[in-house]
Structure formats: structure tokens, C-alpha cells
Amino acid sequence: MACEEHLVQLRKGTENWNCWRKEKWDIKPDLSGVDLRGAELKEAFLSEANLQGVNFSGANLSNANINRASLNGANFDGANLYKTGLSGVNLESTTFGNANLEEAVLSCSKLIDADLSGAKLRGASFQGSELNRANLRGVNLSHSNLSLANLNNADLSKAILLSADLHKADLRKANLCGAILQSANLSGAFLHETLIDQKTCLEEKWFFVWSVVNQVNKTKDLRGKDLKEVNFSDTDLSQFDFSGADLRNANLSNSNLRGAKLNQANLHSADLRKASLIEASLREANLTHANLASADLAGLDIDGNFMRVDLKGADLYRACLFKAYLFRAKLFRVNLEEADLRQADLSEAGLIRANLSRACLEQANLMRTQAIETDFTKARLTGACIEDWNINLTTNLTGIICDYIYKKHSCKERRPRSGSFASGEFTILAQKAIETVEVCFIDGIDWNAFFQSFQELRAQYGEENISIQALEKKSGEAFLIRLEVSPQINTIEMERQVKELYETKLQMKFQAELYEAKLQAKEEKVAIYREELERQYQSNTNLTEVVKTMAEKEPTNQTTIHAEHIGFVQSGSGTITEFSQSIGQNVDEITKTIKSLRATAQNFPHTQRDQILLHLDDLQEDINTPEKRKPQRIQTRIVALLTVASTVAGFVAGATDFSNNILELSEKLGIPIEIKQSNPVQHSPLLETNQQHDLQPPN
Template structure:
């Protein structure tokens, strides 16, 4: 402390936790993070009030009693840093890496800790904290009113280290969620991921929390999930907009314009098939998604199999708090509690009802067509070769076929063969079903073309 150092070279020195307070460094060679003048001055003066250290490397430094009140440390590397008795009041700690960081007796009152990365090795002994903010806008205050009692924050923050948390603004895209989560489970299979809870935060916001091992690379896992979720969400959004636009065009075309309708129906079928290349969610069910289209309207999209269930464990959904990990601001929102989509497990009953409605129509071929659709339904449901996702998708196509069958001939002529092809395409994964399904499909086609 207060040492005068001239013409010294520290390029190969091990300077772990060195106290540089009031040191005088003249013409000295320093390496790593100390080569940064702003970081070096902080280590010497211990004062960084209102300063911006965004994305700075402050790792393994001795910053005991440093004053960083109201400073911006967004994205900074604090791994292994000693911040004992540091003043971090109202400091922005968004997205900081704080693994093995020592916050003993530090003042974190009013700090923003959105998406910070901590583990069980991060130390919070006797940390001072009256309240914190879970978002950069400082609107999500914890506690919502009043102050933490001494020791409360330490108890709560330890729980944060055991979960990987994601905050979804304005809803969750079920298919994008599954895509990103499946990859995360596969890439980090040793991290013990299991669902802990889903919180409804209001206004379509959802906090999804996963249990994981205490030393899991949470920042790395969060970054991967966030990137893959956003990329897939944008792809799906483009596909949904395409389907919506084609539906709008089709609705505006006169029924007598058969050629143009047929071409649009083919384009629509291709667009739907492309969208359904991405499996419907096995994790999220019974949520209705609203998509703001390019026409400025909202279209409700019923996501099959879209209720949040946990295929990784038998745990029921719980409610819980946790640290916040921001995911994305998309234009997909989750409906209110009174709105329900089509649950995947109920699709069989839906198909049965659709077939019964077809049977009760006045169409002369309705009884025969209903019998054939019932045969297809039984073939799908009794199959031991098809997995549950394939069965659900096949039954959904079958339900669309049943619904389309009651429409006027001009409306259904183009789409019914396309839907039947899509149905048989799913069934083709089961070798023993191909021949019987083809025979039934041929009989259905002959009725439509009669």
C-alpha cells in the first residue's frame, strides 16, 4: 500500500489479489487486466463512483473497500475478485460474471443484478442489502416495498445459485422454447436440468426456473438458450406471417376463381408444412399465442401440446422466486387464464367430435366418409410403431380433414388431397401402417372425386 515503483516489469509476475492502494507506478510494465489504465487507476485510487466499467476485466483483483457507488459494471468480469466491504450501492451489475467473487460485508443496496452469474462459491457473508432490482429499468424491486432485514438477502441469493432462470417478456413461443431447451439438455446433460417452477408475472410475462447443479456454467447455458430461442422464434414468426398472408389472400378470392384458389391452396399447404417441420411443443400446453401480423392485426395460434409440463421429471409445477434472466421482447403473447388452446392429449376426443359432426350432415357420402375417418383414427391410436408426437400430428391432420370435408366442394377440392398427403406422410414412419392407410386413403379420395 502506497509503494513507489519505478521502471518495474510485472509482465511475468503472479499478481493475484495484490493490493495496489495508493501505489505510485512510473514506467512500469503490467500485463493482463492491469494493462488497462482505467482498471489500474481504480485499483490504486479505490474510487470509481459513477464511472463506466462496462465489459471490463476486473477478475481476480483486490478491490477491498473500493467505492463503486452508482457505477456501471454491465457485462464486467468479476470472477475471483475480492470486493469485501466494497460500496456497490445502486451499481449496475447487469450480466456480470461473479463466480468465486467475495461480496463479504459489501453494500449491494439498490444494485441491479439482472442476469448476473453467481455460483455456490460466490461469497455473501454479512452482505449489506436493503433492496435490489431484477431489471435494468429498475422497476422490478425486491422486496416490492420495505427493506430486507440483515441476512435476508444472503439467504435468498443462495437459492438463486441453485437455479437457471429465464424471464420471457410478452409470452413464450412454445416451438422456439422446445428447440432451444432440447439443445440445452443435450449439450449439458451432466448439469441435471429439471423444471423447478413457472411464475406468471402478469402482462404475459413468465419466469421459468430450472434446477441444476450448483457449479453449472449458468451464464454460458443462458447465452446459448437465449441465442437459439431468438433465432428460432424469428424463423417461426416469418413462417407464421407467410401462412397468415396466404390465408388472407385466399379469403379474398372469389370461389369461382378455381385455378387461382388451387394455386394459393398449394402454396398455403407448403407454408404450413414448413412451419410444422418444427415439432409442436412437448413442454408447453394449453397456451394461446397471439401473433401481430404484418397487416397490423392479431391472429390467435393454438399451439398443440403447448402446456408447460416437465418431460424431464414427474414434478408438478410450483411457484417460486429467483434471479431474473432476460430472454427476449417478441410479439407473441400468452392469453389470459380463461382462454385455452387445443390440448394435445384431447385431440383424440376432438377428432371423434369432428367425425360425428360430419356424420350428422346431410351430405350423401357423409356416413361412408365418417366410417373411413374412424378407421384411420383407430389405426393411429392403436399403433405401437408411432411415437406420441407422430400420433398427435397425425390426429391433427385427420381432424382438419374431417373439418374440411363438411365444406362446399369448391372450398375443399384443393386442400383435402394435400391434407391427406400430409397425414399419410406422418404415418409412413410406421412400416406396418403404410398399406392399410393407403387403401383407406384411396377410398376417401374416390369419394371426394366422385
Template structure:
């Protein structure tokens, strides 16, 4: 129960209360279950106060400092919280129906299970808030900032009124940035906000810190779907600095997210080990040294955002690529139905905007290497279907890159593509007689492009297979 002396002091004079707080910072404020209806609490210092279960309906808390306060189960319906400071406050299960929170600061607050129905939340800072199972039905969210807020499928955004939103907060300048819609002259159409931001499924974030083999991941996801059905889908792919990725899976709310995460990681490791064992076996047959370097190139190629979109082209998906430059970062989110021609445009946009790859100038013209590419295409036609498709796609990627002006070509991506072609050759070496010739021509292509892999060929001796030595990069 509340400390009645503190309740009386608070009701008597805000000035007296604030002065007492400054002189007694270590005294715990216990106002739990206090009846503070219609009370004038403008600019009151209620930091870290226990207001759990308190009745603050229609109270005037304009510009009050409630940072770190416990307002769990409190009744704040119709309260005035304009410009109030609620950073880190616990508002879980609180009733803020029809409350006025214009320009309030709720960064880091716990709003889970709270009732904000028909509340005025315009220009509110929701940065890093927890809003699981929170009700915003009919609330006004125009001008609010929702950077890193955490909502789920039970967060109710039905009938939210929102003309525009911000997705970033600049703490240095204390201003919201990254307006949506981006055009300042445009606003959301009725119902557009909920279509963009309502989460239909729960999510599981899968972290891959050392790169990811998308073929192994795709096979793992398909295997998991045989158990859980179509309740699993990829909602977003986020590329972090280097080769780190976060893959966000949408899952039905009644599924065990921990089990799904564990199972998919287990399936992925099994598939990945099987693929790399297959590659190494082929390398051994061809007497290729430094096989890890080729596998690394193959992984780098698979980590290309263009390869991701190809892999997932049959599904509508949001791919978010965050490319980290040395002194700056940029974030781009694409909401595309990645089917048909859309995929090419999306992939080109991703590559143009990414600053992950080091740009170098490659002088070779397409017509100088076209005969080699055409010859490799012809040899690839004799490969088994899966490897033929993969090789032809890599060659098409290479040709696409070469159509760019020299200053826009990315040597690291082209090198990864050449490495991927070598990996394909190793897979088919036992079944296709021309695999070694394919490797020879990939080397010639790399030399003409000025992108050394490098590969040193040792001429075969009598009754000995051809040996290829892949030198480690200096």
C-alpha cells in the first residue's frame, strides 16, 4: 500500500514535493494503489516511484518526470501526459485509454499488455519500447518514432490513425529522422500503417556470424517445413558488417520458437558439413590443394545479396541490407514480391547501394572475354542439371558485371563468382570428362580480367591425373 504521508505531501504542493525529492533522493517513493484521480501533478518529480495499481485517471501529469517509475496496472485513462518523461518506465498492463501523451518520451519503456486504445500518441518517442500484446486500437500515432520498438502478432494496431512515422531517433540533435513515407509531401493512405507494421506472425531471429551457405540454409528450411508446414517463412534477411547475417523467420504464435531455432541450426550444420565434405572429396580426386580457399570464395559468392534473392525468388519477402562502411552506415529496406523481372531490378539496386564490397577498376571489355564465357557455357551444357544451372547462372552474373562501366565493377564480387565456378567444376569432376578444361578456361578468364585466383597448373605426368595447386592469397 501507499505511504500516506507521501501521498498527502504530493497532493498538497508540487513545489514542496519536488524540493523534498531533491533533498531525499535515497528515500523510496511508494504511491502504489494511491487514489490520485484528477490530481494536478504538472512537472512533478516521480522518478523511480512505485505507482503500481495507482488510480491516476484524468490526472494532469504534463511534463512530469516518470523515468523508471513502476506504473504496472495503473489507471491512467484520460490522463494528461503531454511532454512527460517515461524513459524506462514500467507501464505493463496499465490503462491509458484515451490518455494524451503528445510528445511524451517513452524510450525503453515496457508497454506490454497496456491499453492505449484511442490515446493521442502523436510525436511520441517509442524507441526501443516493449509493446508486446499492447492495444493501440484507434490511437493517433502520427509523427511518432518507432525505432527498434518490439511488437508481436498480438499487438493491436487496428484503426490506428497515422499520417507519417519516423524510424530513427538522433539522440545528439534530439530529433526524429527517416520519415515514412519519405516524401514530406506524402502521407499514409487510410489503413496503410497497419499494413506496413502489423505483425501477423511471431518471429525467430537466426544469427550467422561467420557467413552462411544459402544452399544449405534453403535445404534446412525445407526440411523444417516438412515438420511444421507453411507456418514457417522467411520475413527478412539483414546483412551485418562483414559476412554476418540475421535471418528472421515468421512462425505461428503457438509454435515453440526455441525448438525451431535449435532444429534449424542443427539441420543447417548437417547440410553444410555434407556439402563441404562433397567439395573436399572432389578436390581430393582432382588433387586440388588449398581447398579451403576455394570453399571460402564459394561462400563469399553465396553471401552476395543477389544470390540470396535468386534463392528466395519464389517467395514474397522483405530483405534488409545494412551495409557498414568505415565511417558511416546505411540501411535500406525493400518490400518486393520477388518474382519474375522484379528480382533483377532488386538485385541491381542492392548491389549498387551496398558499400560492403571494395570497388576496383577492371579494364577488360565484355567483347574481349565473350568467347571464353561462351565456351564455358558450352562446356556447362554437359554438366548434370543442377550444376549446369548453377554454372550458367554464375556466368550470367559475370556477364552482367562486365556490362557495367569499369569504375562500377566490383572485383571482389567477380572473384567470388570465379571461385564459385571452380567449385561447380569440382562437383562434376567425376562425372564429366571436360571438368579440367573448364578449370583451365576459368583461369584464363581470371587472367584476362586481371583477377588472379591464383591457380598454378602443373602439367600432368604420364599416367598421372592433372594436378591443380590453388595458392593461398598473399
């Protein structure tokens, strides 16, 4: 019920009422349920009053202030609301009959299911109001402001909207059949599933936009078109050609732009949030102030690779890339000055020569990012992950703002462990790290091979220019060695040299061990021959019989090692370049052959058996591990197996079959292994032994 005191004040006239309201500014009048039909309330100050159920039919409320009042159930049939303020009010399901609302301001008001079909609305403002399912059939809304209004499912059929402002209005599923929208501003308006017919009067540009978002127009050639401020959000624009188009302030959020051409397009301040730009081309596009938050830019390439997004020459000054996915993006020379890259994933991205000055990279993932010649001047890096990022002396780290960073992914190894970096401390530490080379040995380290490599590097660069800074044991067998080098040394080249030298020393050591094993095996063989000779001599003093007996034990077709071939010679036709294909085609047979070789090796002497099983393990690992599947590496394994097999040939059962199986395996792997065999002339190993070791029978 209305407050009698408040009603008395109102009956004294508008002027008295307004003075009372100013004096009692903290009072919110209660006039609920009052019958004010035909009342003269022009310019009345009724803001925030309780006017629920009030009958205003026929009342004059022109220029009155009814903003934020409670109007549930109020009746405005035939009321004069010319230039009346009705902002922020709830008029849901209200019927306005023949009310005059011309130039009235109903901004941010709730008019869901309201019936305005008989009202005069010319010049009225409904900016930001909710007009879902409102009945506006046939009304005159010329010059009205409906910007940002929600007109979803509203009935605007036959409405007059001459020069109406519908900027960013939501017209989804609205009925515009027969409506007149000449000179209407539909920039940014949602026209998805909007109903129009042949009688709808719509400018060509907006009709074209409607046809695109509703997939009525099948053309994808939009080169050079004026599309500024269009709303293509949630639209499938894959393979469209927007080259040279004006897309300033366009709404492309959540759109599918896969494979689209946006070369030289003007995307200044465009909304590309959550848009898919995979395989799109944006060469020389203007992306200044563009919003790319959460956009899918995986594999983004600005250096001409059309298999991914191409942004060559694009300007991303102040672009919003908040949480953007830029994994392995190639951003060569991109201008990201003052860009918002908070929480962006730039892991393994190429930022070479990119401009990131004053960019915000807080909590960004920079793991293995390539940042050579990159400008980070005054960039913000607090909370960023810089695991294995690649920077050098040309990387500009001047004035970086950083409280702490993480050396490992998933917020691990915080630096500093507690507190914050002092001003400029991160830059000093990062520049010092530039002058170090970190080499990780994942499968353990051969210290002798590394020491020899290190000594050669010191001889090449000078002892004063390279030293060991730290040795760090990692998980498993992994070791990390950190070398400190002088500033003039190229750290990338140094790392490459360390790895190459180490691998060379390992290979040399491996070959030496093989040679030593072969000599050891021959010595064991000679000892066997000596023992056999002594036994035969004692039982048969006839030297001829001795020679005959020993000769019968030697095979007639002996394999000979030729060092100049690094292995064996075989009449196969496989080539190293075909080995990968051979592995894929013969993987089952290869595995079966290796299993057979393991079984055969069990019959060999203990030393040779262990060597063969070790080499077979290494070979199996090389075949199963793509990064280790190198022709020279696998060829070395095959040669090693044949070398060991040759040391037991002639006195171990199955040695010949073992060698043949290895040769068969090499063919399946596509490795060019050759075999040179001596002439099939019988000879006595005893005589060969006597010649080599001056063994003489006793008289």
C-alpha cells in the first residue's frame, strides 16, 4: 500500500513534489497501487519510487524521471511518456497500448515479452535493453537507439526502422519480414537465423552479411569488400578469400577461418577471440589492437609455410593473445609490441627477431622457445616458464620486469626459490646464462670420451675461453654438464661441436674394443690349436699325420675380415637410403631373425655370447627408436655382430649359420654389407699358426 504522507506530497503538485524529494533525498517514495489516471506529472521526479500496480493510463509523464523505479504491474495505456526517463526498470510483460514513448529513454531496462505494438517509439532509446520476444509489430522506430539491445525472437515484422541504430543488437531469430531498415546501422548486429523476406528493405551490405552468416550466399570470394564492423561470429568462413578486405572492428569471434585468405586485410581492432585460424593466410594483414584471446594458432607460420597460418609482415601491436595457443608458431619478425600474451603457450615457438618490447608475458610458457635477436625490452615475464629457451647475446633483455620465473614446466624449479628478483637481477642472470653451454647425456656418460672431447675443444678455443662450470646428476642415468665459455664464442655452435666430438670418441672407442675383442678371440683360438697339436703329437709322431688331422678340422670356406671395408662385403643390392622403408616392410621378419640369432648365440663361448647379446640388444633398440634409426648406426651394429661371429668360425657349431642369418638380416634392413671370401682351397690352420707364432714341433 502507498504511504499516505507521500501521496499527500504528490497531490500538492509536481513542483512541490520535486522540492520535497530534494529535501528528503534519502526517502524512496511508496505510491504502490495508486490510481493516477490522467494525472499531470510532467517532469516529476519519481526515480527509485515504488510504483508497483500504479495506473498511469492517460497520465502526462513527459520528461519525468522514473529511472530505476519499481513498475511491476503498472499500466501505461495511453500515457504520455515523451522524453521520459525509464532506464533500469523492469517492464516485463507490460502492455503500453497507445502510449507515447517518442524520444523516451529506456536504456538497460527489462522489456521481455512486453507489448509495444501500439506505442509511438520514434527516437526512443532502448540501448542495452532486454526485448526478447517483445511485440514490436508495425511500430515506428525511426531514429531510435537499439544498440546492444537483445531482440532475440522479437517480432519486428513491418516495423519502420529508418536510420535506427542497431549497432551490436542481437537480432537472432527476430522477425524482420516486411520491415524497413533503410539507412539503419547494423554494424556488429547478430543476424543469425533472422527472418527476412522479399518485402524486407535492407541495405545491400547488411543483406550480404545476412546471406553469409545464414549460408544463403555460396560465394566465398570477398576480396576487397567493405566489411568493417560486420558480425561474422560463430560462422563457418573456411576457405573464404578476404584478401584486401576492410574488416576493421569486425566480430569474427569463435568463427571457423580455417584455410581462409586474409592477405593484406585490415583487421584493426577485430575480435578474433576463440577463432580457428589453422592454415589461414594473413600476410601483411593489419592486426593492430586485434583481440586473439584463446584463438587457435597452433603451428602459426609467418615465414611462408602455407601448411599453417601465415602472418608474414602482420602487425600485432597491442594485440590481445591472452591464453592463445601458439605451440611451434613461427613468428619471425612479428611486431608484438605491448601485446597481451599472458598465459599464452609459446612453447617451441620461433620468435627470432620478433619485437616483444613492453609485451606482457606473465605466466606464459616459453619452453624451448627460439628467441635469437628477439627484443624483450621492458617486457613483463613474472611467472613465465623459460625451460630450455634459446637466447644469445643478440637477445635484448634490457629492463625486463620479472619477480620470479620457472626453470621447468608445470611451475617447477622456481627462481628465486622464495621472494622476488631485485630490480634488474633477472636480466643479469639471464645474460650470464647466455655465456654457458648445457649438454645433457640422457643415457649416461662415458667420462673418458667426454674428457678427450673437452681437451680438443680447449686446444681449439684456448683454455682460458672454455671451462666446466657444473656437473649435475639428473634422473635415471642422465647427466648434465654446463660449460662456461667466453662471450665471443657461438654457444649454439659450441653445443653442436661438443656432441659431435663426443659421438666420434665413442665410436672410436667402440671400434677399438671390437678390435681388442677380435685379437683376444684369435689368441684363444691359437691356444686351442697349440693344445690340439700337443695332443696329436704325443699320440702320433708322424708330422704329416698331425698336419692332416688339423687340416680336416678347418672349414674349406673361411671368412676373412678386410679392415678397409669397415665391415664385410656382401653381394646384396640394398642401399643405406632405403633402410627405413625396408624396416617398415620387414618388421615382423626382422624381429623373428633377431630372436633366432639370440637362440644361436647361446651355443657360443661365454665371452662371445655376452658380446653378441649386447650388440643384439643395441640393434633392437635402434630399430624400435625412431631417433636412433640411423643407417650408419645400424650398419655398425651389423659389422660388430659379424666381427664376433668370425672369431668363433671353424670351431663352434652354428657359427656359419649365425653369420648367414646376420647377412640375411642386413638385407631386410637395407644395409649394404659385403663379404669377401678366400678361395676355396684347403689349408691348415696349424701351418698358418706356425707361421705366425714360430711354433716348431720337437725333434
